[in-house]
Amino acid sequence: MSDEFELTVTPLKVSEIPSEDAILKAGRAILESTSSWKEGKTYHHNVKTLSRGKGPKDGANWHCRVSKHTKDDATFEEFWGKLGENKAENEKEFIHVIKKVTLVKKLSETQSIWTLYYTFPPPVSPRVFTVLQTTLLEPDPHRTGLVISIPIDLSDDPELAKLEEHGVKGRYTSVERLSESEDGTVEWHMATSSTPGGSIPTFVTERSMPGQIAQDVPHFLKWLKSTRQAQG
Numbered sequence: 001m002s003d004e005f006e007l008t009v010t011p012l013k014v015s016e017i018p019s020e021d022a023i024l025k026a027g028r029a030i031l032e033s034t035s036s037w038k039e040g041k042t043y044h045h046n047v048k049t050l051s052r053g054k055g056p057k058d059g060a061n062w063h064c065r066v067s068k069h070t071k072d073d074a075t076f077e078e079f080w081g082k083l084g085e086n087k088a089e090n091e092k093e094f095i096h097v098i099k100k101v102t103l104v105k106k107l108s109e110t111q112s113i114w115t116l117y118y119t120f121p122p123p124v125s126p127r128v129f130t131v132l133q134t135t136l137l138e139p140d141p142h143r144t145g146l147v148i149s150i151p152i153d154l155s156d157d158p159e160l161a162k163l164e165e166h167g168v169k170g171r172y173t174s175v176e177r178l179s180e181s182e183d184g185t186v187e188w189h190m191a192t193s194s195t196p197g198g199s200i201p202t203f204v205t206e207r208s209m210p211g212q213i214a215q216d217v218p219h220f221l222k223w224l225k226s227t228r229q230a231q232g
Helices: 020-036 076-083 087-094 202-230
Strands: 038-043 047-052 062-069 098-108 111-118 127-138 144-153 171-180 186-195
Touching: 020 047, 020 062, 020 127, 020 144, 020 171, 020 186, 038 202, 047 202, 062 202, 076 087, 076 144, 076 171, 076 186, 076 202, 087 098, 087 111, 087 127, 087 202, 127 171, 186 202
Parallel strands: none
Antiparallel strands: 038 047, 047 062, 062 186, 098 111, 111 127, 127 144, 144 171, 171 186
16 A cells, blocks of 8 residues: 555554555644644643544544653653553543443554454443554653554454444544653653544534543543552
């Protein structure tokens, strides 16, 4: 496939997955573009949000959040250990609408396909999101970690498709970057585009997106603190 791959909510079949380099390049391009996005509210004192309307190749609008954290919040090792490794399983612990995650296929040490099962209060039906997650940890000059998720359609692989839960298929793509500064401060930068599927009006999901992605930050930090305490 061409190295001009772009991140969208349009799902790829397993046979269409581009190279890791193409995925990483597309992820970096999205994060770099956020500097020109429209600024939104700041939540929880330090979680800034931004947004961008959908372009001609996008299936949905884009939303972004940026937060900075001292070692009192979490070290780079703690962030990467929970978000760069076993991300889906860890998300289930602090994003409470995720009820089940399943590893569909491990493609390499840095790529794996996961399916995530979300439940919501009635009348919203359960949603299933299946994604390929690609990770990269760069040690120099300061540690930077990337986690990129792109939507995957398993319909051309019946054996893998059996691992998906039943529910309305939603789609999301996201890029997360963890960047460590000289003083140990970590910047958590995330951009995402998503569609819940089904009959939920677009304006409803768009209106709530900034607050939803922002609240993942305090939820993560609260959960991380509880794991620290459990470890003594």
